[in-house]
Amino acid sequence: MQGRLPDIARLIVRSAFHAVPTILVILVANFFLLRLAPGDAADVIAAESGFATDEMMEGLRSRFGLDLPILEQLQNYLGHILRFDLGYSARFNTPVIDLILQRVPGTLILMLSAMAISLMIGIAVGTFQATFAGRWPDRVIAVVTQLFYSLPGFWIGLMLIVFFAVRLRWLPTGGSGPIGVELSGLSGLLIRLKYMVLPATSLALFYVAVYARLTRASVIEAKAQDYVRTARAKGLSQFKVMTGHVLRNALLPVTTLAGIHLGGLLGGAVVIETVYAWPGLGRLAYEAVMARDFSVLLGVLLLSSIVVIAVNLLVDVIQAFIDPRIELK
Amino acid sequence: MKPAVEKILDVRDLSIGLKSFRPVQNLSFSVRRGETLALVGESGSGKSLTALALMRLLPEVARIAGGSATFMDRDLASLSEAEMRKVRGSDIGMIFQEPMTSLNPVLTVGRQISEVLRIHEGLDRRLAMARSVELLDLVRIPEPQRRVHEYPHQLSGGMRQRVMIAMAVACSPKLLIADEPTTALDVTIQAQVLELIDNLCRDLSMAVILITHDLGVVGQWADRVVVMYAGRKVEEADPETLFSRPLHPYTRGLLGASPRMAAGISYRDQALVEIPGSIASATMATGCRFAPRCDLAEPSCLAADPDLLEPAAGHRVACPIVVRRGA
Structure with a gap:
């Protein structure tokens, strides 16, 4: 294991180099794609104020740099990026970086708790199913996970709100905390958790179903391997065979998939954040699209592409640690 | 080879269903x-199932349907799962056929050997590693x-099988079961x-049950041989007797079908016999x-299961016909 550390360092450096062109392509492609949408920030602002003269429109456009030829706009944008300047939001009248940094923690907390919930429950449920494979507990759970798998996230979210927030009044309908109350200490944490339960659950349910199904299949396959028979022949208890030998191998594909999903969760978060009025990056992106606030949107896209690349790298490193057969190249 | 008297394993009328x-x-x-006892037979003769039954590691679809296997005064067929766990790896070690897949690919070999020592001998991590x-x-x-x-993938096939052996003998078992090692x-x-x-x-003065279909291996390493056919014992003898005076038609067929240089049987001189x-x-x-495959078969052969006869001391055969003819 220790012998692999230099390999891992090399991998990280090389991945960072590879990331630069990838991110550049993403930025340029998105820059042009966004221009395909009808209208710009000036149109939206004018439409919302209900009245604007041509001069006012011209003024807005030249302030945001929207009157320049498109290639020049791109050049300006990339020039700013090189200086780590994400630009200025036309809509919020704030530097983009401030907007994003303000929203990042909310989304990260939501994503990571959804990921943690789905991995823990998914793996536990899948292992349980594999233990009873083909018998009724397995089949009943299979129907439930199939349901979670096929229902759209926003519908689950709305139904959870109707049931737990409106009918039972156990949990808040949305937001990330009570308004006008200073939260601190353990009680503050508990209140924050209460606000997180529904959005995190709605986001997680789909992935719970995915991991349960994958774990089930993977555990059933691993259980039939020769080394499991060897482990039992050594006199290990069923529990130790399961945790030390079966799961240790069966969870390799789950880790791979979870890594890929972490990027996808960012997309899923858009819907959930909108349903629950959760102040996160997803909702910021959505608002930016509606307002044609392209510098904000590009900033969010830049950040998410960096996150996805970093997560993929992290997954490679984790995989190398848990599966010694993987060569770090 | 001096004859030891004490039986450490006595299998009686074992049936697997x-x-x-x-x-x-x-x-x-x-x-x-x-002693080293060889279980010989072709694929499907039930020798591997017998080994798994002794370890109580039969696949879920199979079960011990009758009989007993007395190992050091305890019947392996009726021990509880918890008691059986103490026997596995500690009193009886087992080596499997496929060293490529029988070791866990994601754990170091040290970790896999340590595991046995830690559960059965209660060694701590460091001591178990040293051992x-x-x-x-x-x-x-x-x-x-x-x-x-x-890790296993860094070792050759032969080395992996050595690791399997190290694991199987780690707690100095009384009996080692080697399934086509x-x-x-x-x-x-x-x-x-x-x-x-x-x-x-x-x-380590341990007994070995060597399961194989290789008669050359039997001749060289076994003290006694049990020949199995379709889940039954058809003949039992020491290898010298078995090779020089095979009695059962199946054993004769097997020997005729295998080239053995020592006995002057080579495929160059004459065609090998086929069963x-x-x-x-x-x-x-x-x-x-x-x-159905026997050229000595008489109608009575199908009427009842053949008894196990002992025409010479230590030489048993489940064929009344050859015994009658030989006598």
């Missing part, structure tokens, strides 16, 4: 302290200090591995399972 039929029926044999190094040295793996930290290895490695098992068996038919014909409810 699947849903619709019994792949092993009324199998009896015993193993004496320190693992000694065991790797015992099975003659070069540079055990380094190898102990390696050399089938997946090439010939030069085969001899080394068998020699290693033979030496260990002497040094007509296949083991798939052994599906009848009563009678000698080999009768």
Whole structure:
């Protein structure tokens, strides 16, 4: 294991180099794609104020740099990026970086708790199913996970709100905390958790179903391997065979998939954040699209592409640690 | 080879049942302290199932349908799962056929050997690791200090089988079950591995059940041979007797079908004999399972299961016809 550390360092450096062109392509492609949408920030602002003269429109456009030829706009944008300047939001009248940094923690907390919930429950449920494979507990759970798998996230979210927030009044309908109350200490944490339960659950349910199904299949396959028979022949208890030998191998594909999903969760978060009025990056992106606030949107896209690349790298490193057969190249 | 008297394993009328039929029926044999007993038979004769039944590791679809297996005064067939766990790996060690897949690919070999020592002998991590190094040295793996930290994919097939052996003998078991331990290895490695098992068996005074279909292996390493056909014992003798005076028509067929240089049988001089038919014909409810393929078969062969006769001391055969003719 220790012998692999230099390999891992090399991998990280090389991945960072590879990331630069990838991110550049993403930025340029998105820059042009966004221009395909009808209208710009000036149109939206004018439409919302209900009245604007041509001069006012011209003024807005030249302030945001929207009157320049498109290639020049791109050049300006990339020039700013090189200086780590994400630009200025036309809509919020704030530097983009401030907007994003303000929203990042909310989304990260939501994503990571959804990921943690789905991995823990998914793996536990899948292992349980594999233990009873083909018998009724397995089949009943299979129907439930199939349901979670096929229902759209926003519908689950709305139904959870109707049931737990409106009918039972156990949990808040949305937001990330009570308004006008200073939260601190353990009680503050508990209140924050209460606000997180529904959005995190709605986001997680789909992935719970995915991991349960994958774990089930993977555990059933691993259980039939020769080394499991060897482990039992050594006199290990069923529990130790399961945790030390079966799961240790069966969870390799789950880790791979979870890594890929972490990027996808960012997309899923858009819907959930909108349903629950959760102040996160997803909702910021959505608002930016509606307002044609392209510098904000590009900033969010830049950040998410960096996150996805970093997560993929992290997954490679984790995989190398848990599966010694993987060569770090 | 001096005859030891004490039986450490006494299998009586062991039957193994699947849903619709019994792949092993009324199998009896015993193993004496320190001896090497070979179970011989073709694929499907039930020898591997017998080994798994002794370890109580039969696949879910199979179960012990009757009989007993007395190992050091306890019946393995009726021990609880918890008691059985204490026997596995500690009193009885087992080596499997496929060294490539029988080791866990994501754990170091040291960790896998340590595991046995930690559960059965209660050693802590450090002591168990140190003992693992000694065991790797015992099975003659070069540079055990380094190898102990390696993963199975970094070792050759022969080395992996040595690791399996180290694991199986870690707690100095009284009995080692080796299920075709050399089938997946090439010939030069085969001899080394068998020699290693033979030496260990002497040094640790453990008995060995050697399951194989290789008659050459039997002749060289076994003290006694049990020949199985379709889940039954058809003949039992020491290898010298078995090779010089085989009695059962199936054993004769087997010997005729295998080239043995020592006995002057080579495919260059004459065509090797073939046993007509296949083991798939052994599906009848009563009678000698080999009768459909046997050129000595009489109508009485199918009427009832043949009794096990002992025409000479220590030489048993389940064929009344050959005994009658020989007598």
